[in-house]
Amino acid sequence: MEDNVPTPELEPEQTQPRAILDGWMTRAELAKELGVCVDTLGRWQTMRIGPPCVRTGRRVFYRRASVIEWLKQKEIRENRISNL
Known part of the structure; x- marks a missing residue:
């Protein structure tokens, strides 16, 4: 009996x-x-106001x-500002 194990989907540039x-x-x-x-x-x-990221070469990754x-x-x- 053969189990059907799903494989992760690959992005076009991935192998x-x-x-x-x-x-x-x-x-x-x-x-x-x-x-x-x-x-x-x-x-x-660029403005240093976004989520933290990691740059590897030309690609940028964000940890969820x-x-x-x-x-x-x-x-x-934002809640602190609105409570003032």
Whole structure:
């Protein structure tokens, strides 16, 4: 009996599963999740107001957990301002 084990989907430029990048997102993936333009994330990075990222060559990666923490900090900061 043969088990059907799903294999991870590969991005067009990938030749191996993304196991090493589990928990990390590309700039395009994060932009889609946040509903912002890829250029906006680049601008935020330049202004140092966006989520923390790692640059490897020309690619930029965001750790999902760090993005969630960044969003939480942003929420707290905005709530403090509105309570003044």
